[in-house]
Amino acid sequence: MNDPLSRLDALSDRLSPVVVKEVRQFVRSREFVASFATSLLIALLIAFFGSMQALAGSRAAGQWTFTTLTACLALLGLAVVPLGAFTTLRTERLEQTLELISLTTMSPRRIVVGKLAAQAVKLVTFFAVMMPFIATSFLLGGVDFVTILTTMVTVFLLSLWVAAAALFASTMFRSRLLSGLAFGVIAVVIFIGYNASRMLFLAFRFGSPAAVFAGASASATGRWWAYAAMVVFCLVTMMNLVLLAESRLALPTENRASVLRLGFLVQFLLIVAWPLRWMFQSATFTTQSLQALTVFGGLHLALIAAFAVTEGLALPDPRVAPPSWLRRWKWLQPVFGPGGSRAALYVLLQMALFVAAGALLSATASEVRLLIALCGAICLFTGVPSLLVHRFSSRGLGALHARGMMLILLMLSLVLPDILYYIFWRPEVFSVQFSARHLFSPVIPLFNWDSVLTNRWELPPMMWAVVGILSYVRMMRVSAAGVREAEPLTTLRILPESDAGDTHSR
C-alpha cells in the first residue's frame, strides 16, 4: 500500500470514474499520441525559427513566436479536443455503453462533467507541451507576462467551452448523420463566436472601439472587470451546456428540467446585471447598454421560450420525483417544475425582469414599449403553437410539431405581408421598405421601431403582444387544471422512505 502506484490508485478514488477511464483510454489511443507528438514537433520548429529571427535582430520575434504557438494551441483546443469530446460521448451512445453507465449510481451530470474533466486533462497535457516554448517567446521579448497569462486562460476556457458544446452536440441526435450535422452547425457557430471573442479579447488587451461594447473603456480596473465578466459568463454558459447535455442523457425516470431552468435563470440574471452596471453613467453608455440588453436578453428569452414552453403542456408522470431542492421549496414548483405550462410562468417572470431592467436604463416610455412588444412577440410565437399542439395532442402532435409550427409562423410573419401586398395590389415599384402593411407582422415592426414611433403605429404591435401574453396566461391555466387532474393518479403504494430504508442493505 506504500508504493507510489498504490498511493496513486487510492488518490484516484477522489476523481470521477469517467475521468479515470477516459484518461486510461486516451493515453493509449493513436490519435492522442499522434497529436501529442505532432504538436511537440511543431512547437519545437516554431521556437527554433523564432530564435533564428531573434538572433537576426528582429524585435518582433517573441511576439511572432507567441502568436504562432497560441494559434497552434487554439487549433488543438478548439478543434482536436472538442472533436475527441464529441466522439467519446457519441461512441458511448452508439455502443450502448452509456446505458450501462446510466444503470450505475452515477448521475448523468457526473457522467457529462466527468467527460468534460477528461477533456480538461487532455487540454492540460497539450498546454504542458507548449508551455516551455511559450516561455521561450517571453524570453525573446515583445510580449509581456500578463498577456501570456490572460491569453492562456482565455484559450483554455474557450477550448473547454467548445468541448462542452461538442458534448452537447453529441447528445442531440442518435443517428450518426444528424449528430455529425449538429457538430458541423455548432462548429460554424463557434467559429463566429471565436472571432467575436477574439476581437473582444484584443480590445480588452490593447484597446479599441470594440472595448467600449465590452465595458472595457475607462480604466485598467474597468478592463479587468470586463474580463472577469467574460470569464464568469463563459463559465455559466458552459455549465448550462453541461446541464443541456445532462438533460438529453437523463433517463425517463429523472426530472432534469428543473435544474436546467435554474441554470438558464442564472445566465439571464448575468445578462441583465451587466448592462445595469452602466445605469448611472452617461446617456451614451445607458443607450448602448439598453441596446445590449435588448439584443442579448431578447435572444436569451426567445431561445428559452422556444425550448421550454414548447416541451408539452401535459404534466409529466407525478410519480417521477422532483429534485430535492424543489421538494424542499415547494412554492418554487409552479416556476421550476417540469411541463411547458409551468415554463410559461418561468418565462413570463424573466420577461418582467427584462422589462424592469430596460425601464431602469431607458430614457423614454417608447423604449419600454419596444421591450414589451418584443416579449409579447416571443410569447405569441411560442405560446400559440404550444396551445394548438396541446389541443390536438390526441392526434399524436408533440413538442417537435410545436417547434416546427413556431418556425413556420415566424417565416410567414416575415414574408407574408409583402407577398400578399404584391399579389393583391400589384404596385409598379418593388420595395420592401417598412410601411403600414408590415404591421400585420408581429416581428417586422420590432426591427423598425423608430418608424413605428414616427407614424404613431404602436397599437398593432402592442395588440400582438397582448395576444401573445394571453396565450401564456391560457397555458398557465392549463397547468393549474393539470395539477388538479394529476392528484388522483398518485395512488401507488410506494413505501415511505423510513420504512423502505430498512429493507435496503448493501
Place this chain on the structure above:
Amino acid sequence: MSDAMLEIEGLVRHFDGVHAVDDISFSVDRGKVLGFIGPNGAGKTTTMRILATLETPQHGDARIGGYSVISHPERVRSMTGFMPDYAGVYALTTVEEYLDFFARSYGLRGTARRAGVAGIIDFMGLGDVRHRYVESLSKGLKQRVALGRAIVHDPQLLILDEPAANLDPRARIEFRSLIRELAADGKTILLSSHILTELSEMCDTIAVIEKGRLLATGTVQEILEGLRPRRLLSLRLGGAADVVQRFLLEQPGVYRIHEVGGCVRFEFDGDDDGQVGLLARLVAAGYPVLEFTSQGANLEDAFIEITEGRATAVVEH
C-alpha cells in the same frame, strides 16, 4: 411482511400503439430464480428494461426490495444488476480496468473497490485474461465479463437478458454453473432465454409471456402438470405389442392408447401407486415387459402449447 424481492403490479408499456407490456403482474421471492420465456417481441426485454429503470411504464409499478422503479430509481439501481443482451465493451480497456470502472461508478472506493474487483475476477475465472483488452476476448469470456460487471456492486437482484445467447455449448455449461452459484449465494435472479431446457434446470419458477401478456407463471412442475394433467406412459414388450392394447383398455385410468415405433404409448390418470399397480398387473397377466417408462412433457412442449393457446390454464404461483 412479504418476502418478495421483486413485485410487479399491472405493468403497461406501449410504443406507438403497440402493447409491448400489457398489464403484467407477478412477484419473485428473495433468493429465487425466475425464468422469463417468450418469443421474440413478447415484451421480455421491455419488462426487464423497466425493472432496470431504463424505461418507465405508462401504468402500474414495479418494486424491488420495496422501492418503486419510478419514484426511487437510484435506490433500485444500487440493488439491481442488469446484464442486457449486448456486450457493451470499451476499446483500449483491460478486463480489470473495465470492472474497476464499474465498481467506481457504483460508488465503491478504496479497499472495497479493489477487493470487489479481485473477488469478481476470481469468481468469474477471469484471472488469466485480467490484463487483456475486453474487446479482444471471445464471446464466452465477454459474457463472463458482462456478468461480472452486473454483480460487481453485490446486487440483491440480477436481471439477465438472454445471458447464454450466442455461446457455444461449453461456455453455456460454464455460464449455467455460474448462475447456479449466484443463486446459491442468495441472489434473486430474473433471466430470459430461448434455451428452454436450460431454464428448466436453473429456475425455480417460470413466467411465460407473449404479446405483452403473461400467459403462465409457476414452478416448472406446476406448469407441466397444468399443461398435461395425465401421465404419458410408454410400454415395450418382448413380443407383439398389439395384444396388450385390449388389456390396457380394460384397466382403470388408461386413455388414448396408440403404438409408436414398436412401443405402446398411453395416458394414465393416476398417481405413483396407481402406476406401480398397473405394472404389477401387466407382469401378473404374463406380458413380457421390457420397458415401462414415464414420458414427461418438457418445457419446450409446454412453451409451444401455451403460446399457441392450446393450454389456457394459468398456474398462479
